[in-house]
Amino acid sequence: MKKHATPHIFRYTHISVLAEAGVDLPTIMKHVGHDDKETVMKIYMHVTEKMKKNASERIKIHFRSVLNITNSQKM
Template structure:
């Protein structure tokens, strides 16, 4: 299982508490009201990989999951781009189906 950690230039990992404090300071400077932790980026990353059509096995290896159900159920989220792509596929495949036989 491969788990990636953010590391400083000297090779030592960032302390999670320091990342949280930094995120809180940055969020105070924005209009974002949602409570966010560094873990939210894990969800975003996996959703972006899914949106980019990276295969599930590669995603699982990249994020250290052994169970595909965990990855699919918890971490993949439907994005606006995915919704648009689905609509375009339906339109392309079935768009003219209602026009058949109508004169």
């Protein structure tokens, strides 16, 4: 399926890339001029594979001592 590039697609991609880069929601909202976080969350943001991997890594690092995980182990 071929899609045409529209301003909305660029906006959607921009917001998704900001989220994937770890930019917090209030900063994204201010950057793109949205006051309603529900709008941003429902319409623009989605969980990418990179976001899933990054979240898993952050959890592993944060809870390493609690989970008794060594550098060579994977979750």
